[in-house]
Amino acid sequence: DTGVSQNPRHKITKRGQNVTFRCDPISEHNRLYWYRQTLGQGPEFLTYFQNEAQLEKSRLLSDRFSAERPKGSFSTLEIQRTEQGDSAMYLCASSGLGGSTDTQYFGPGTRLTVL
Amino acid sequence: AQSVSQHNHHVILSEAASLELGCNYSYGGTVNLFWYVQYPGQHLQLLLKYFSGDPLVKGIKGFEAEFIKSKFSFNLRKPSVQWSDTAEYFCAVNVEDFGGGTRLMVKP
Numbered sequence: 001d002t003g004v005s006q007n008p009r010h011k012i013t014k015r016g017q018n019v020t021f022r023c024d025p026i027s028e029h030n031r032l033y034w035y036r037q038t039l040g041q042g043p044e045f046l047t048y049f050q051n052e053a054q055l056e057k058s059r060l061l062s063d064r065f066s067a068e069r070p071k072g073s074f075s076t077l078e079i080q081r082t083e084q085g086d087s088a089m090y091l092c093a094s095s096g097l098g099g100s101t102d103t104q105y106f107g108p109g110t111r112l113t114v115l
Numbered sequence: 116a117q118s119v120s121q122h123n124h125h126v127i128l129s130e131a132a133s134l135e136l137g138c139n140y141s142y143g144g145t146v147n148l149f150w151y152v153q154y155p156g157q158h159l160q161l162l163l164k165y166f167s168g169d170p171l172v173k174g175i176k177g178f179e180a181e182f183i184k185s186k187f188s189f190n191l192r193k194p195s196v197q198w199s200d201t202a203e204y205f206c207a208v209n210v211e212d213f214g215g216g217t218r219l220m221v222k223p
Contacts, residue, residue: 091159103161106160
């Protein structure tokens with residue numbers, strides 16, 4: 001296994017369009033996390049899953065943001081009606097059964113540019 | 116959400132100098148603390164973590180950090196930096212709250 005993968009790596013879209021990003025975690029990992037990172041800032045937590053259950057979503061930035069992990073494997077993050085302020089790097093991470101003390105492995109991120 | 120502060124945004128050191136990067140957080144309950152590093156063009160990766168036990172934790176590549184509960188701090192240290200330590204360093208509390216990062220440049 002080569003680690004966490006994210007697709008696409010770059011996405012350019014026009015304001016108002018919907019975008020969807022995919023994250024494939026390390027295969028044996030049951031926890032999956034989404035973050036947003038803007039230039040000069042640290043990662044900002046959005047949501048996380050344990051298997052297919054979304055256990056925390058109160059920090060999704062608005063109701064335009066949603067995430068799914070339907071079979072407990074890969075996950076998708078969708079942003080509807082994109083705005084220029086959504087331009088950022090979207091990071092995914094996964095971890096195993098150790099819970100909050102387990103090591104997170106981050107993917108390379110998807111860079112979103114909203115024109 | 117907890118607040119995590121990294122007061123040094125940019126640090127420039129010469130090789131062999133000692134490093135200390137500050138991290139303070141604003142949460143009084145049980146915390147799990149992490150330092151991550153992001154080398155140029157690479158993913159975030161874990162340097163070290165603390166969740167219980169000895170407050171002095173050792174990580175990869177000669178890094179260590181000390182948890183001082185009374186000061187709500189978890190500072191990162193390395194006695195002698197190398198040019199290859201040039202990177203951005205992030206402190207985190209649990210999995211949810213990251214500091215803004217410290218960009219370290221080591222001059223050869």
